Amino acid sequence: MIILFSLTVYIYMLQPQFGSLPKGKRLELIKKSEHYIDGRFRNIIEKPTISPGYDQWNELWKTIAEDHPRREPATALPSIKTNLKTISKEADIIIWFGHSSFFLQLDGVKILVDPVFSDSASPLPNSVRAYKGTNIYTAGDMPDIDYMLLSHDHYDHLDYETAKALQPKVKKVICGLGAGAHYEHWGYSEKQLIETDWANETLINKSFSIYSESTHHESGRTFKSGQSQWLSFVIKSNDMTIYYSGDGGYTDRFKYIARKFPNINWAIVECGQYDKAWQSVHLLPNEVAQATLDLKAENLLPVHHSKFTLANHPWDEPLNEITKLSKDKDYHLATPKIGEVIRLKDKQQVFEQWWLKL
Template sequence: MVFFLLFILALALTGYFVLNQPHFGKAPSGKRMERILKSPHYKNGRFDNLNATPQLAEDTSMPEVMFRFLFGKTPDKTPSKAFHFQKTDLQQLRHDQDAFVWMGHSSYFMQIEGKKILVDPVLSGYASPFSFTGKAFAGSDVYQTGDIPVLDYLIITHDHWDHLDYNTVLKLFTRTKKIITGLGTGEHLEYWGYDPENIIELDWFESADLGNRFKVTAEPARHFSGRGLKRDQAIWASFVFETPTQRIYIGGDSGYDDHFKKIGEKYESFDLAILENGQYNDDWRYIHFMPGENLKAMKELNAKRMIPVHHSKFALAAHSWYEPLTKIAKLNTENLRLIYPKIGEKIDWKDDAKVYEKWWEKYD
């Protein structure tokens, strides 16, 4: 009995030590918490989705999901050979050139009408609390923080490990003018040393005037948040980035729901929508798109073009690494304008004459 109690005590102390490491972040407090308590989306001690959203589907349980994830067999869950991509030199882009460069998963760089923007960068080689798990596919992690130019805006859609990477943002602070994120996530950033004066922290439906006819608005997503044991202390969001001539939808992570139709009606149209495509499973079908739902969301957003992301870098679900791309291409029976950049490839999303190869077929 004594040894058992000592074991439990050691386990508890280890857990306490691990969870109090800086990269786990910090729960909101002080004036930020006062603001959160006034949010209509914060109820019973946590942020909530607009509609009822189970984390897991009704016909499954967490033990079942964990067993299948840890011990189930998934053919081609990771590529059989290393990727070989060409890296665009972001430091040498012409200032007047619009460009999009995908860095794998949900990390991407955009230059829009002179503004340099980086979204959800995870450049440390893994997407988890520990470097030995959630490793990037060989050849997918082509960008390092030293490759990133001085940023006008760093956008963080939510605080999950595969979107907010402690080691990456820590190195980017000195080269980031402003961070745009959802309400509550600023606590992590401030705790890690970022100047709160440079954090634009928005609740759903709130906007920030960025000057010179640039504007950003936080819109809903259907997902959740959390880096430790306590979930939903910061809001998860999509963002509408408006310029003098364009409107871009930054989707973050989201399951399908009626908010896409409402956003489409509110803004009328988008020049580009960047939507998740991958890491899905029927067990968590409410918080991530199932195949084809992103196409439906694209139409409801009235988006002229879509870049599917959230794939081809980390294996976070039980499907082959190439399945999300294969399926979206097959399901696109209406020939919607889908853009399939390679990692590191510079593209102009407005060039509708460009034909994008199905690059993943060379590796499947």
């Protein structure tokens, strides 16, 4: 029976959505990274993924056996279908697609971040399904993309079906060392891929750069974790600086980012799918607010919520909590609907608390 089960798992994991582990020249390049130690990438300060006083199997059992009310919305979430292909090249905008997927146009450069347009954030059938109303965008709705950014290769950030469909539209992918193995496995050419480590700059033009920076998280699509680097990003034009946190628990890195990149206009920070049991790798709402203050950001766009259930908190708790925590703070909170256009330089734009109407 054990042999049959093992064989079934092996055959199932040959499916393309599991991606590929780095090997050959890619693996040799990875081994030169100071962050790759003893066969895997490491965080700057090592912490256990499960917080002290918590047990991984006990937390799993509580998720399965205990009642956690309102983990999913009872009705479809409101969303707006914006035509991205007709947006003026002069418009500096963000459009959020739910969870951590968003489109950014700045100085005419089109950037797509962590796109997940399929109906699931899991390789297992009928699991981690997208909420009703949240999956109105497809790869076909995207314009040609100059740069597609990947923070890390977990399924809720790197989706096989989406990546495969986008390949003809994407000029360049910027991802962590090792993650290019997935894209090549799915048909991307070597010329499309820019694999990078922490504290590296990708020069777009003389007044526009994308910087890859650290976060405190993890990676992996199979049983072998830590084989590709996890990233945050700073996107800097001549007159605007945008920070995207990727996933990761609270550390002093936000203060470091603020010193390295003063005058951050927008902080796009994960806020959702958290738990005190895994606080080291995901921010709690009060830590999202503190990170934004550490960054000295003018605006906060919270992401990583309102599309998939990956934790036990109520689905709308992240929005309720960050709204309360952001009251009277030095930054402006943006809470758009999925598909709503955020005008990056419009300081008067107002966002309604749409989730309270459901």
